[in-house]
Amino acid sequence: MAGVALRKRVMRGLSSRPASIAIYLFVMWGLIELALTGAEAMGYNWQWYRIPKYFLTSDADGITLGEIPWGLAGTITLSTLAFGLALAIGLLVALLRLSDLIVGRAVARGFLEIVRNMPLLVLLYVFYYVFGPIFGLDRYAASVLCLAVFHGALISEIFRGGINAVARGQWEAAKSIGMTTAQIYRYIILPQSIKFMLPPMTGEVVNMIKSSAIVSVIAVVELTTVGRNIISDTYLSFEIWFTIAAVYMAVTLVISSLASYLERRYTVRE
Template sequence: MAAVPIWARLRRGASSVPVSFLIYLLLMWGLVEVALKGAEAMGYNWQWYRVPKYFFSAGPEGITLGEIPWGLVGTITLSTLAFVLALGIGLLIALMRLSDLIIGRAVARVFLEIVRNMPLLVLLYVFYYVFGPIFGLDRYTASVLCLAVFHGALISEIFRGGINAVAKGQWEAANSIGMTTPQIYRYIILPQSIKFMLPPMTGEVVNMIKSSAIVSVIAVVELTTVGRNIISDTYLSFEIWFTIAAVYMAVTMLISIFASYLERRYAVQD
């Protein structure tokens, strides 16, 4: 039996779960250490004891949730609404690009080129300051539509890639038994394309959660806006931003873990 090269054993060891977790902890420790050294050089006075009350407070009436949990609820609500709408937009644009209609393909291409080449902040300003007065959109509706349109353009490519990944023989078999195009998509193509779309779609969910922070520039109430308001009242810049970052990371990690579970479940079914 041939000996395993030393570089192969090192690579295998470095890719193991314990080693990966250790590397992650070392990186996090390094980042925290740099932040602490920087704050120490600035003469910053840490006041972590003031942070818990922004999560909850206990009083005669029981436990009351603080600003940060309510901000997280706002972020999740905003992201969920925008993502559901983005799924519809993305599917529509993907079907238009895959259709035989020249006009449909042209409209989808123009939409994608405009949205993908425009910074999200600029797009938000367009929806709020331009479309808002014209169509009577409030800041919350403008934020949901902006996020939905921006991520809908990205999701459309995920849909298109997943649909194209399904074997052409599936189309031919469905056509041979007289199924219509909508029936083929609904019962044959889209169910089979889920396993191809799940990993990148998870990335879009995480990106949606993170992108929602940009609506703080127009004062929509969500996690980042709450953090900015707390800092303006308390000047606890380091403590609050570290806390907000940790909350975002916890949410996105939970989403990633759930998506990994779904991927394994689909793999078992296959």
């Protein structure tokens, strides 16, 4: 008994905020220390001073953006385009799956299973090397479509879950005043499903940004491609990959905190 009480107290102590921060700092310090000693053992020559110019350079003409911000802009543009398209695909697939059409349900189901069970890299090769020549897609279009299809399939499940989470009585009330199915979705169901969809949807935005890195294999310009290019010029692999990772993290953390702000706003309003 005493053992249980003690364990509870220890657990409670460990989950307090100052303790959490201390543990976090300790773990991070350990990881960094490990990387540094490892690099030292390899005789790695750190050259962090060469990194800032890939962000910004200033000279007589003023400030010039380096390659990393351009790469980031590429990542954000690519992800935004692909996410917009993925939302449309996801909604369409979800509505088909929830429809009364047997063919529609089968098509949606087939699409979902094919996409979900294929590695993203393979899907990218299919879009670039197979659909590319057939439909005349350049590498950028192939990348956007590939990401949109891949995430569209996942997003369709988020939509489906969100739509199903709205109480059945809402459908009945809306039907009983004579609304069409389209009106019911638009005015009654979708506005209410937003609060159910927001958390998983944020996860998808973050995933999209991270998985957009894969298009570097077909040399579409974005953050990871930029990193690879810089490394092939400079051999600064440790510094650059740490930097690129930090940039990805910064972006996704901003998105997550934005989303939790939105979430709070949506839940307050009911």
